[in-house]
Structures are given as C-alpha cells and as structure tokens.
Amino acid sequence: MYRDALREAIDEEMERDSSVFIIGEGIAERGGSYKVTEGLLDKYGANRVRDTPIAEAGMIGVGVGAAIAGARPIVEILYVDFAMLGMDMLVNQAAKFRLMTGGDGRVPFVMRTQGGTGGGVAAQHSQSLEALFYHIPGLQVVMPSVPADAKGLLKYALRQQDPVMFLEHKHLYMTKGMVPDGEHVIEFGKGDIKRPGKDVTIIAWSNMIPRALEAAAKLAEEGIDAEVLDPRTLVPLDKAMILTSVAKTNRVVIAQEAVRRGGVASDIASIIQAEAFYDLDAPIEIVAGLNIPVPFNLELEKASVPQVDDIVVAARRTLHAKSFALAAE
Amino acid sequence: MSAQSSNGNAPSRELLEKLFRTAYKIRVFETEGIKLYRQGLIRGYFHPYLGQEGIATGVCAALKDGDYIASTHRGHGHCIAWGASINKMVAELLQKDTGYCRGYGGSMHIADIKAGNLGANGIVGAGTPLGVGAALASQIKGTDAVTVTFTTDGASNNGTFMESLNLAAIWNLAFVLVVENNQYAVSTKIEESTREVDLYKRGLAIGVESYQVDGNDSLAVYNMTKDAVEKCRRGEGPILIEAKTYRHMGHHVNDPGKYMPADRLAYYKERDPVDRARAALTEMSGIDQSEIDAIENEIRLEFEAAVEFSKASGEVTIAEFREFAAAY
Numbered sequence: 001m002y003r004d005a006l007r008e009a010i011d012e013e014m015e016r017d018s019s020v021f022i023i024g025e026g027i028a029e030r031g032g033s034y035k036v037t038e039g040l041l042d043k044y045g046a047n048r049v050r051d052t053p054i055a056e057a058g059m060i061g062v063g064v065g066a067a068i069a070g071a072r073p074i075v076e077i078l079y080v081d082f083a084m085l086g087m088d089m090l091v092n093q094a095a096k097f098r099l100m101t102g103g104d105g106r107v108p109f110v111m112r113t114q115g116g117t118g119g120g121v122a123a124q125h126s127q128s129l130e131a132l133f134y135h136i137p138g139l140q141v142v143m144p145s146v147p148a149d150a151k152g153l154l155k156y157a158l159r160q161q162d163p164v165m166f167l168e169h170k171h172l173y174m175t176k177g178m179v180p181d182g183e184h185v186i187e188f189g190k191g192d193i194k195r196p197g198k199d200v201t202i203i204a205w206s207n208m209i210p211r212a213l214e215a216a217a218k219l220a221e222e223g224i225d226a227e228v229l230d231p232r233t234l235v236p237l238d239k240a241m242i243l244t245s246v247a248k249t250n251r252v253v254i255a256q257e258a259v260r261r262g263g264v265a266s267d268i269a270s271i272i273q274a275e276a277f278y279d280l281d282a283p284i285e286i287v288a289g290l291n292i293p294v295p296f297n298l299e300l301e302k303a304s305v306p307q308v309d310d311i312v313v314a315a316r317r318t319l320h321a322k323s324f325a326l327a328a329e
Numbered sequence: 330m331s332a333q334s335s336n337g338n339a340p341s342r343e344l345l346e347k348l349f350r351t352a353y354k355i356r357v358f359e360t361e362g363i364k365l366y367r368q369g370l371i372r373g374y375f376h377p378y379l380g381q382e383g384i385a386t387g388v389c390a391a392l393k394d395g396d397y398i399a400s401t402h403r404g405h406g407h408c409i410a411w412g413a414s415i416n417k418m419v420a421e422l423l424q425k426d427t428g429y430c431r432g433y434g435g436s437m438h439i440a441d442i443k444a445g446n447l448g449a450n451g452i453v454g455a456g457t458p459l460g461v462g463a464a465l466a467s468q469i470k471g472t473d474a475v476t477v478t479f480t481t482d483g484a485s486n487n488g489t490f491m492e493s494l495n496l497a498a499i500w501n502l503a504f505v506l507v508v509e510n511n512q513y514a515v516s517t518k519i520e521e522s523t524r525e526v527d528l529y530k531r532g533l534a535i536g537v538e539s540y541q542v543d544g545n546d547s548l549a550v551y552n553m554t555k556d557a558v559e560k561c562r563r564g565e566g567p568i569l570i571e572a573k574t575y576r577h578m579g580h581h582v583n584d585p586g587k588y589m590p591a592d593r594l595a596y597y598k599e600r601d602p603v604d605r606a607r608a609a610l611t612e613m614s615g616i617d618q619s620e621i622d623a624i625e626n627e628i629r630l631e632f633e634a635a636v637e638f639s640k641a642s643g644e645v646t647i648a649e650f651r652e653f654a655a656a657y
Contacts, residue, residue: 021469047469053499058458058492065462068447069397069476071469073462088489092452093459100438101448102431103653137657 003173005147006036006112009154010074014044017072020158021048023059024076024112033078034114034173060086060111064094064163067109072158080115080129080167087132094163095138106161112154116207116257117294117305118170126294126301128206128258133165134234134267140164140188141234145209147177149232152186159185169207191238193245197227200251200315203242203268205231208255208306215311226315234264242268243276250281251318257305260288285314340548342614344390346624348547349606351386354628355406356603358415361632362405362422366582371422373435378406380545380577383602384509385410387550388477388570391558397445397463397476399456401509402437404449407479411446413439419635425642432645445474453514454484457506458493464502464567475503475561477554483514485528491535494567498537503561505554506532508571509544515580516588532569544572545602548609574602 014020021044022037028051031038041049052059056077063075077083083090090111097105117126133139142157142164144150150168157164194209195216204212209230216226227245231238246252252272254265269284287306294304359377366375378385381403389398389410400407408418413429421428421439429439440448447463450456460478467474484490485508497504508528512519519526532539538560542553550572557568575597579586610616645653 019466019470050500053492053495055492055496057489058461058496061455061458061489062462062465062493062496065399065447065459066466066469067462068442068459069463069466071466088452088455089458093450093455097440097448099653100430100434101440101442102429102433104430105440105442105448 001173002147002150002168002175002177003034003036005151005179006154006168007038007040008179009151009158010037010040011043013155013158014040014048017158019070020072020074021050022074022076023050023052023063025052025054025078027051027076032076034170036173037076056082056085057089061089061093063111064089064107064109067094067107067163068097068105072108072110074110074112074158077111077113079125080113081124081127083111083113083129090133090139090163090165091136095136098138098162107163108161109163110157110166111164112166112168114168114170116169116171117301120296120298120301122296123293128256128289130167130234131258131263134264138163139235142166142188142232143206143234144168144232145172145194145206145230147175148179148184149186149192149230151179152184153188153232155185156187160188167206171207175210186232188233189236189238191229191231191241193227193241194230195226195228197225197249199225199249200253200318201227201229201242201245201249202253202255202311202315203229203231204255205234206257208257211306211308212255212311214308215315218308218312219315224315224319237268239271239275242272246272246276247279250279252280253285253287253311253314253318255287255306255311256289258289259291260286261291263288282318285318287311287314340613342616344551345548345610345614346616347390348386348551349610350624350628351390351410352382352547352603352606353625354415355382355385355409357628357632358405358409358418363582365422365636371436372424375422375436375582376403376580377578377582378403380597380602381509381511381574382406383547383606384507384544384550384572384574385479386602386606387547388479388507388554390551391554392475392477395445395472395474397447397460397467397474399447399460399463399476399478400449401456401479401481401484402449402451402453403481404437404439407449408439408441408446411444413441413446415631415635416638419632420639420642423639423642424644425639426645427639427642454480454487454489456480457484458489460506461493461497461502461504464497464504465500468500468502473503473562475505475558475566477505477507479507479509482508482510482512482519482522482528485531486514486522491531494532494537494569495535497567498535501564502567503564504567505557505561506567506569507554508569509574510571511574511576513576513580513589516584518588527571529569529571537567537569538565539569539571541571541573544574545597545600545605547602547606
C-alpha cells in the first residue's frame with residue numbers, strides 16, 4: 001500500500017543516513033494519523049522520531065533551521081491546510097535561503113503532508129494547495145499517485161539539497177500497487193506514462209490519476225485511446241514528456257483536484273500553447289475543482305471536485321473538435 | 330546580573346580588549362556605513378545596531394568555533410561580533426560579487442553557513458525557529474554545539490517566539506535565546522506592544538531558566554552568556570537572556586526616530602556600550618591611552634580598506650545571474 005511504501009522509504013533513508021529524522025504531531029508512539037510512521041520510534045528511538053506540540057509555524061521553522069545546519073529533517077504536517085500556519089518558514093525562509101546566500105546556503109528540508117477531499121472532512125481539511133507552493137521559486141513540489149512512485153520519490157527527496165513539498169493524498173494511503181524490490185529511487189522531473197494511448201493526452205497527478213485511468217477505460221469502450229501522463233513532480237516539471245505526447249495525440253485534457261482559478265493546470269496549458277500550439281487540434285480542456293471551499297455534505301463535496309465522468313466528457317470534447325475539423329476539410 | 334566574571338575572578342586584559350575591539354568595530358562599521366548610505370553607495374535598507382553593540386559583543390565572546398548564531402534584521406553587529414570579514418560585509422552592502430552573498434542578499438540577509446552564522450533575517454522573529462532547528466540538529470548529531478538566536482522585543486509578540494522556545498524547552502536543547510529589548514518594535518514603544526515589559530518572564534512561564542541583563546554592559550552580557558552556554562553544554566538548556574538596551578537612532582537610516590523621547594535617549598547615550606567597554610578596558614587592565622588609540626586606528630583602517638576592496642570589486646553579471654536562475 002501507498003502508506004507502506006512511504007514508510008519503507010523513510011525507514012531505508014533513516015537507516016542509510018543518520019542525519020535523517022522526523023518530527024510531527026502524533027508520529028512517534030501513535031505512528032501517525034495515516035500509520036505512515038508506525039514502528040519508526042521503536043527502530044530509531046526518540047532522538048530521531050519526535051512528537052511535536054500543535055505548533056506548525058514553529059515545527060516547520062525548526063525543521064528548516066535543522067536543514068540549514070546540515071541535518072535532514074522530515075516534518076510531517078497532518079493536513080496541508082495546517083501548513084498555512086508555517087508559510088513564512090516555507091516561502092520566506094526555506095525557498096529563499098539559497099538565493100539570499102548567493103548559492104551557498106542549502107536547505108535539505110522535506111515537508112510531508114497530505115491534501116484533497118476525503119469523505120466529509122470539510123473546508124479546512126480537504127484542500128489541494130499545490131499551486132501555492134508551485135508559485136514559489138525555490139520549492140520543489142512532489143505529488144505521487146501510486147505506491148511505487150511514493151517510495152521512489154520520497155527516497156530521492158531525502159537526498160536533495162533544496163526544500164521539497166511532498167504532497168500525499170488522503171484517499172491514496174490505502175491504495176495498492178507493486179513496488180519494485182531493492183533500491184528504488186525516482187529522480188524528480190521525470191514523469192511517467194501511466195497508460196499509453198494515441199488519441200488524447202490526459203495529464204493528471206495525485207488522486208486524479210486513478211480517476212484518469214478509470215476515465216481512459218471508459219473512453220476505450222468508445223474506441224478512444226487515451227494516454228495518461230503523470231508528471232509526478234510539478235516542480236520540476238517533465239515538459240518533454242508532455243510535449244512528446246501532445247505531438248502524438250494533438251489533444252489535451254488536464255485534470256486537477258485543486259480549484260480551477262490560478263491552478264497548476266492553467267500553467268501547464270499555457271506551456272503547451274506556447275510550445276506546441278501547432279500540434280493542437282482542439283482547445284486544451286481543464287477539468288478542475290470549483291472555485292469554492294470544499295463543503296462538508298458528501299454529495300456537495302463530490303460535486304466540488306472532478307469525477308471520472310468529468311474527465312470522460314472533456315476528452316470527448318477534444319475529439320469532437322477534431323471531427324469538425326475533418327468535416328471542414 | 331552582575332559585572333563580575335562567573336568564577337569571581339577579575340576579567341583578563343585579553344577579554345576586556347576583545348570586548349572593546351568588537352564593540353568599537355561595530356560602531357565604526359555602522360557610523361561609516363551610514364555615511365556610505367548617505368552617499369548613495371549602499372542601497373535598500375540599513376538597520377543600524379548603534380547603541381546595542383554591547384549585546385552581540387558580550388554574547389559572541391562567550392561562544393566557540395562550532396557553535397551557531399542566528400540574527401535579526403538588525404544584524405550587522407552580530408556578524409561582526411561573530412568574527413565576520415569586514416571586506417565581505419562591506420562588499421555585500423555595496424552589492425558586489427565579493428560580498429558574503431555575492432550581492433544576492435544584502436544587509437538583511439548576510440549569512441555565513443560554514444562559519445555557523447545562520448544569517449540575519451528580513452522577517453522579524455524568524456531567527457528563533459531557525460536557531461532552535463540548528464540546536465535540534467546538534468542534538469541529533471550528538472555534538473556539544475550551542476546555538477544562540479538573537480531576537481528582539483519586537484519579535485517577542487510573534488507566535489513563533491513561544492512556539493519555538495517551547496520546542497527547545499521540551500527537547501532540552503542547547504539553545505540560548507537572547508532577547509534584545511531595545512524597547513521599540515519599529516516605532517511602536519514596548520509599553521504599547523505588551524503589558525509585561527520584562528520579557529524574561531515569558532521564558533519563566535514555560536519553564537525556561539530566564540535572566541535579565543544590562544545590554545549596554547558587554548562584560549555583564551559576556552558573563553551571563555558564559556554561564557548560560559556552559560549550562561547548555563551540560564544539557565541544562567535552553568536559557569533565555571533578556572538584554573535591555575536602546576537604539577541611538579530610528580529603526581533604519583531614513584527613520585529620524587522622532588518618537589524617541591530626548592531624555593530617554595540621553596539616559597542611554599550616557600550609558601553608551603562602546604564607551605563602557607573602553608572604560609572597562611582602561612580601568613581594569615591598566616592599558617594606556619596610546620594603545621587604545623592604536624586599536625581604534627587599526628579598526629578604522631580595516632574599514633577603510635574594506636571600502637577600497639569593495640569599490641574595486643565587480644558585480645555578478647546578468648549572464649551569471651541567468652545561469653543561476655536556470656537552477657530554479
């Protein structure tokens with residue numbers, strides 16, 4: 001499972017590098033709200049696995065300071081919503097330190113947290129906030145969708161010299177998937193083709209990947225062969241993978257759970273139109289959350305973020321545009 | 330809270346001279362730096378440490394190699410007391426490639442990670458969690474390093490002040506929080522910022538051993554810090570030291586500080602930390618005036634040489650900048 005893959009990554013990196021440590025709320029004896037850190041306290045002791053008070057600004061800042069001083073902290077923040085309390089430390093300290101020191105100061109800091117909707121936990125526990133971090137130069141943004149990626153990317157994160165926002169999804173912790181045996185490290189900036197196809201490119205990440213794959217299966221029943229791309233890291237972004245796919249399919253759907261306004265999908269769309277405009281046979285479709293806080297009511301919650309059928313419909317629209325074009329010829 | 334050294338012996342000439350040299354070097358740096366600012370050679374912000382020299386001077390003299398400091402937005406004094414290169418500091422203020430941050434950081438961001446200086450900070454209060462983090466890293470690595478964060482009365486009303494000091498306390502970190510109480514948060518006087526103006530009491534409230542010292546007496550600051558640092562190395566940290574002081578001017582070079590009452594300013598100027606360090610050296614060591622003159626002259630020449638060095642230095646080119654930017 002996704003959460004076991006994350007635990008394996010932390011365990012292996014703590015074993016490999018004695019400067020790796022982890023702090024967070026309820027992560028030691030309790031093993032974390034999502035059981036990611038279970039067993040680490042027994043194995044590595046209270047020096048390297050520490051519970052913190054509920055003080056996000058303080059704990060993120062302390063993690064950043066420890067990273068500057070040469071340790072390798074993992075700070076676990078229960079919900080990405082709570083990371084907002086520590087934004088000064090992320091945005092003004094961690095992200096800027098390297099530049100402000102003329103390149104000498106590095107911050108090998110990893111913040112693990114999770115976001116997304118997940119069964120009625122309401123507006124302050126359901127957000128997808130990757131665009132906030134994406135916007136800040138100096139932060140790397142990682143959003144794994146499957147267990148193998150979760151493990152490989154977290155291990156890579158713990159070998160980086162610059163801050164990493166490692167954004168998990170609460171719906172994915174109990175999802176299953178094969179994880180390669182042995183040393184498994186995935187470099188940032190290398191996307192993954194989760195399903196090859198030739199008719200339309202669906203770009204998605206995190207919990208939108210299982211939905212995009214389900215949408216692709218439905219589209220296949222209609223004879224539409226969708227290619228599903230998972231950039232895995234939004235910063236750095238695997239532009240080459242995206243542009244290669246667009247050159248092949250000429251149609252693009254971008255699916256994000258985050259709200260539409262000012263989102264990462266819009267930025268990826270702008271990159272595609274700037275660098276592959278003449279490859280496009282249809283307008284780029286963006287499937288995104290409504291521009292609204294997430295409501296508690298389960299049906300309303302569902303209506304506020306993209307579902308499988310929303311992706312199917314968007315993909316069909318890109319193909320209808322092609323059929324008009326063919327008719328005109 | 331006493332000017333006696335911690336073991337009761339009279340302070341050595343070496344220590345007294347070190348304190349005076351540091352305090353005077355900061356004084357020269359700031360007064361001459363302001364002139365460069367007025368000439369347009371230094372751009373951006375410049376927050377002088379004038380009047381507060383006794384604190385950085387006394388604290389840093391009690392630390393050793395391998396320790397860490399984190400500074401405030403008024404950070405020149407801490408860098409100098411920590412032993413920073415005057416050449417590289419002036420070059421940074423003049424935005425030159427030879428500066429500490431190659432001109433990428435400026436006055437509010439001078440840092441020297443290799444030397445254990447986590448840097449000044451443009452965000453008031455941010456140095457406290459960063460310093461606690463360095464102390465945590467030292468504990469995890471099992472070293473005997475002590476970290477001092479210089480913070481301020483202005484920063485004491487920011488949430489991270491208590492959040493981070495509390496983390497240091499529950500983990501028994503080797504951390505000394507030096508609260509420079511210059512009695513103004515930019516221009517707001519302390520009585521308007523908090524009901525309890527004795528800030529060391531904040532530490533007591535969460536079980537942190539806390540003291541108050543006259544920040545304009547570098548020897549008293551040194552003695553108190555020395556005790557605190559020794560306790561931290563024995564695993565008895567963290568410790569809070571509130572150092573009372575007063576600025577000699579407004580918040581930054583372009584702030585005339587009209588809100589600072591003349592009588593209060595005069596009171597503190599009579600207790601000038603540089604004059605007191607000089608007097609302590611003269612009175613307790615038997616040094617003669619010509620030696621004092623020689624020290625002052627040497628420090629002035631060092632600053633003049635740094636200005637020449639900086640003027641002769643180049644700036645980061647746009648091509649180099651673009652290459653650096655590509656890494657982002």
